[in-house]
Amino acid sequence: MVIALGLEGSANKLGIGIMKDGKVLSxxxxxYITPPGEGFLPKETAEHHRQNVTKVLKDAIDxxxxxxSEIDVICYTKGPGMGAPLASVAVVARTIAQLWNKPLLGVNHCIGHIxxxxxxxxxxxxxxxxxxxGNTQIIAYSRERYRIFGETIDIAVGxxxxxxxxxxxxxxxxxxGYxxxxxxxxxxxxxxxxxxxKGMDVSFSGILTFMEERAEKFLKDGYTPEDLCFSLQETIFAMLVETTERALAHCNSQEVLIVGGVGCNERLQEMxxxxxxERGAKLFATDERFCIDNGVMIAxxxxxMFSSGTKMKWEDCFITQRYRTDEVKVTWRND
Incomplete structure (x- = not known):
């Protein structure tokens, strides 16, 4: 019976959760929410995580x-993500692992979602x-790795x-996005x-530039902001469905699983x-509790990883902003 505590802070969500043998305990x-028209910057996001992490940790344990003393392993997001927020949460993971004398494991953020x-x-x-x-990838498991069959070649869909x-x-x-x-x-x-x-890959930066340059003109020409949102969603989601279908056929698979924050979108799920x-396959998706970045997925x-015997040396407990999904050896699956 494994009880794992997971800490996630790769972007603007700070999440801490506890799992016990596949059951969510907390x-x-x-x-971190910024004013309208602004994105979140690494420095301010890291500051938000530092200010809130002890309270979120206490809430998760309570x-x-x-x-x-009952926790078996402390898990944290090693990457990918924004450097400063990742580092701020990793420091907390290392601290409580030492205070409580527990093993520490760095988890790939994407594999947490999967x-x-x-x-x-x-x-x-x-x-x-x-x-x-921050990510757009089409992935399937093969020979001890989660292989990337297609991805964005520039910016992520979110x-x-x-x-x-x-x-x-x-x-x-x-x-x-909501x-x-x-x-x-x-x-x-x-x-x-x-x-x-482009083959199995998608590109979103050109569409974004097209919309940024023409949004004002479209609004003057009688289109509503709702029309613009509708058109953007329909186009980019169609691209994702096309590339996923190609991977589904290539892998001879009968299941599609949507994960990640954009995976909550009901229109994407519908398409x-x-x-x-049409292909006789089955779609799986989760709601915002588990789609949006959270601590229990890391746990x-x-x-x-812990159950399959994975160990991490103390000197390897760093973070890396670029941590590819297919870098991780999947020791816990034997199908």
Whole structure:
């Protein structure tokens, strides 16, 4: 029976959670929200994490009903992510590991999403679409690695949505992507936008530039902000569905799992489900508790690593902003 505590702080969400043998005991989160039209910078985000981490940690332990002495392993996000926020949370992980005399494991952020998604949905061996503010990848497991079959060649899909939200001065509460999703539901007129799929990869920077340069003109021409949100969503999600379908066919898979913050988007889930239904495949997705960055996903992946005998030397307990999904040897799966 493994009890794992996970700390996540790779972007603007600070999350701490505790897992016990696949059961969520606590899942506490605090989000750094900036004023409308502004993104979050590494320095201020790290400061937010430092100011709130002790309270979130106390809440997670109190809610779980577990004493520090009962915890088997401390897990933290090693990367990828923003350097300063990652480092601020890693310091806390190293400190409590030493104070409580517990082993420490650095977890790949993406693999945290995948393992939590597999646990919550029951997906066995899915083709994974990982979509968030900082990452866009299509992944499938093969020979002890999560292999990347396709990805963005420039900015992530969530970053594209967030930056377009700044153009329209949308609120960042609870998130820019969520507010775009709500506006898109009221959009009526579709604008033809650049569609950029290159083999298995996608590109979003050109679409963003196209929208940034022409948004004012579109609004003057009678299109509403809702129409712009609708058109952007439909275009970029169609690109993601196309590349995921190609990976699904290539891997001869019958399951698709959507993970990451953008994975909460109901329109993306709807479009992906339609593709899966046409192919006789099954779609798996989670809600905002587990899609959006959280501590329990780090705890769950860390618990899997710990149970399979993975150990980490103290000198390896650093962070790395660029930590590829396929760098990690998956010791806990033998399918």
């Amino acid at each position: 899942n506490c989160r605090k989000t 809610q779980s009903g577990v004493k520090p 393992e939590m998604g597999r646990l919550i949905t029951g997906a066995a061996n899915p083709t994974v679409l990982y979509v968030s503010g 970053n594209c949505l967030d930056r377009f939200a700044r153009v329209l001065k949308l609120s960042n509460d609870p998130s820019p 507010n775009i999703e709500q506006m898109a539901k009221k959009g009526k007129k579709y604008i033809q936008l650049p569609y950029c799929v 992906m489900k339609q593709m899966c239904d 769950q992946a860390g618990a899997e």
